[in-house]
Amino acid sequence: MLRAALAAIVLLLAQTAQAATCREETYEGVDYAICEVDLTQDVLRLFLYEPVNGRPYGYFGKLNSTLEEQGFALGFATNAGMYHDDRAPVGLYIEDGKTAQKLITRKGPGNFGLLPNGVLCLRPRRADVIETLRYVEEAPECISASQSGPMLVIDGELHPRFLRNSASKYVRNGVGTSDDGQMATFVISNNPVTFHAFGSVFRDHLGIRNALYFDGNVSRMRAPDLGRSDIGFGALGPIIGVVEGQTPPPPQVDAVPNADDKE
Template sequence: MTRLRRAVWLALAMATAPALGQAADCREESFDGAGYILCEVDMQAEDLRLFLKDEEGENLGSFGRVNAMLEREGAVLDFAMNAGMYHSDRRPVGLYVDNGQQQAGLVTREGPGNFGLLPNGVLCVREGRADVIETLVFDAEAPDCRHATQSGPMLVIDGTLHPRFLVDSDSVYVRNGVGTSADGTRAVFAISQGPVNFHSFGRLFRDHLGLPQALYFDGNISRLYAPALGRSDIGFAMGPIIGTVQRVPPAE
């Protein structure tokens, strides 16, 4: 990237961020015998972004590298987690939009694995709101998202659990995902503190958090950055990462 292009990239990033940014509310809660960490984002007060590549086009892959990039624009990562499935080279499996630029297309067909367990969905981040939207609805409505990541399966669809979930399923993993309120102003990101099945994880969003739409991000590899709780998970490189950003006030 040339010096001029980098300067333009930084200027755009600064222009789209709030003055300082309110911190996400990260906390520990229990539901139905399982422990979770929840990070709640007020979409009218916080700066929620997706991250995949740096300004040079290199994969980020870790919370530390995201923070290093943000430092160059006078900001810091407040909370973050992995945000959707990806190929071995860390390309997103489905739709991926970063700062208004689509980098991977929407996938509407059924396929193998959890991603293809339809219905799946998209997290769409717009000005002042975030919405989990079922993929075929997203395809029909084509909302203009500043950031978007596709994953699957949907956990909750219009207040109903995914039809393929089994109460007594023995497929249990540490899992993470996101749910959104009907008005889009509330987004709650969750990661389990131990192995849970899909049915239990979906009920967390529907029955405990009262959210009508929720989307699964991943399992087993799930990781969290929540410095307020002493969490900064490490491991092999990730694909898409989502998190809230706070601007650092200038030194006096």
């Protein structure tokens, strides 16, 4: 019995060690906060509207208070895509199976319309950044999803419109995912940075082949590991965060073809 109990404690500690972790690093003279979320251990969710009154959460603190009423807590969190003045998402937004905004595939003004843009797709125990037209082709069954743009890295290549010597520098944040979908890496620059430099952090420093831009000056992060919970100016739109106290759901299983089916 004692041996079994000790084994269970060791397993629990091992799982805790693999939970969402945040750190600060400097790359090519720019400081970044980097948070890694292991989807096999952590529950990563999208949030926009409060369930009671239908108003946007807007702030990490308000979202955390709601989760605490449910017996959970908000761990790491960041803004998760562009939004209009009323906090409604600009592009595709799905939360817990409910679609609040449809996918947009056309070119348009601003960073969102700088094609190719993409979608962060959340499924049980996995997260994937998918370029928008590929998303249309593959039609993944996302439990939650947020569309933003531009893509930072597409199949290992930086967005073709990024200029190394661009004069446009802002605080920026975004997300990249591992090829197997088990790890989501969120990055926010602590200093103003170009798109080219920001995309290079994902591709060249972190070795991530697909990454998506979330936003610029409004970018904020909650990182308990770093003692950080940005307040900023004004309310946010979509928020993505780790829900502490929830257990990851079973992985999604593809349908098994009938043995009698022919190719």
